[in-house]
Amino acid sequence: MTIAFYEHPFSSYVQKAKTAFYEKGIPFDAKMIDGSEPVASEFAALWPIQRFPVIVDDGRFVFEATGIIEYLEARFPETARLIPADPLLAAEVRMWDRFFDNYVSYPQGRLVYMAIGREPDDGKGGAAWKSMLETSYALLDRRMTDRTWAVGESFSLADCAAAPALLYADWTYPIPERFSMPFAEGSSVAQATPARWTRRAPIGTCFRWVHRKAAISGRRSGAGEGPFFVSLCIRRSRNRSSS
Ligand SMILES: N[C@@H](CCC(=O)N[C@@H](CS)C(=O)NCC(=O)O)C(=O)O
Numbered sequence: 001m002t003i004a005f006y007e008h009p010f011s012s013y014v015q016k017a018k019t020a021f022y023e024k025g026i027p028f029d030a031k032m033i034d035g036s037e038p039v040a041s042e043f044a045a046l047w048p049i050q051r052f053p054v055i056v057d058d059g060r061f062v063f064e065a066t067g068i069i070e071y072l073e074a075r076f077p078e079t080a081r082l083i084p085a086d087p088l089l090a091a092e093v094r095m096w097d098r099f100f101d102n103y104v105s106y107p108q109g110r111l112v113y114m115a116i117g118r119e120p121d122d123g124k125g126g127a128a129w130k131s132m133l134e135t136s137y138a139l140l141d142r143r144m145t146d147r148t149w150a151v152g153e154s155f156s157l158a159d160c161a162a163a164p165a166l167l168y169a170d171w172t173y174p175i176p177e178r179f180s181m182p183f184a185e186g187s188s189v190a191q192a193t194p195a196r197w198t199r200r201a202p203i204g205t206c207f208r209w210v211h212r213k214a215a216i217s218g219r220r221s222g223a224g225e226g227p228f229f230v231s232l233c234i235r236r237s238r239n240r241s242s243s
Contacts, residue, residue, distance in 0.1 A: 002029040004056040006043050012105060012164035013065040014053045019160045020069040024079035028055070066097055069157050082157045093151045096158035099136075100150075104165040107132040108172045126173075133173050140166075 005021070005028040007014040021028050031039045033052055047054050047063060054063045055071070062071045073083050083090050107129035113119040114126050122128070150158035169175070 001058050002027055004029050004031055006031045006033055006039070006046070006052050006054045006056075008033050008052060011052060012168045013051075015164040016065040016160045017053045017055075017068040019163065020072055020082055020157070023082060023155065023160075024072055024076060026072060026076055026079060066101070066157065066161070069160060073157075082155070082160065084152060084154075084156065089152050093156045093158045096150050097161045100158065100161035100165040103132060103136045104162075104169050107136075108165070108169040111172050130173050133169055134176065136169075137175050 003026065005018070007018065007030055009015075009032075031042070033039060033043050043052070043054070044050065046056065046061060049063070051063075053065060053068060054061065055068050056062075057071070057075065060071075062068050069082055072079070073081070083093055110119065110129045111126045111133075114121055114129075149155055150162050166175075
């Protein structure tokens, strides 16, 4: 039975997990969480926490993007490895996966939630979260100087986490100019961004496909071109302040 993948294409965590599906060539049955039935009720019953992505594989329920990738790795051992066999390298991959979730995606999420009024305004323009992002950007700029991938010599779970995290972070709080040309080939931060990854085949192809699908759905739902999720948030927050 095909794996049911509960998702929304704007979600960075969905993109993270989806990248692993594409990398591994594992088919899935996309269940779009857009408020429509029966998916909305199915998802509410499955996961009261109400965060996506989640999957159901032959009755097995798996949550968290990292949990899903770990599950796919164990369930389909013959597919492309995203967690190295070497235990020390695997520990490093898992560590950097946490880095991108906790120190890039997390502060980025706080800024967006403040912008759309989902979390209280700190009255400082989100300075603490911007500072955390700047620290992460600087750290990655140094780390990526002589690297292609987040860890080791091949694409891994850590890269699945890094690509959407940095893409959304750059839209939310742009990677500063002092890190040279963020999206130019050869810049060290560029090596850690999806713009760089999207130029790499075949891995980039998978990632670009995730994003192209997201962009198409964004246009269909009227969110506009470009940084569709952020523009959606800004529009929502404008509507809130004008109402
Ligand atoms: N820690 C979770 C985070 C999942 C998460 O926060 N997903 C967001 C979308 S990127 C979500 O479900 N948002 C729905 C909401 O906030 O109501 C993971 O790694 O999968």
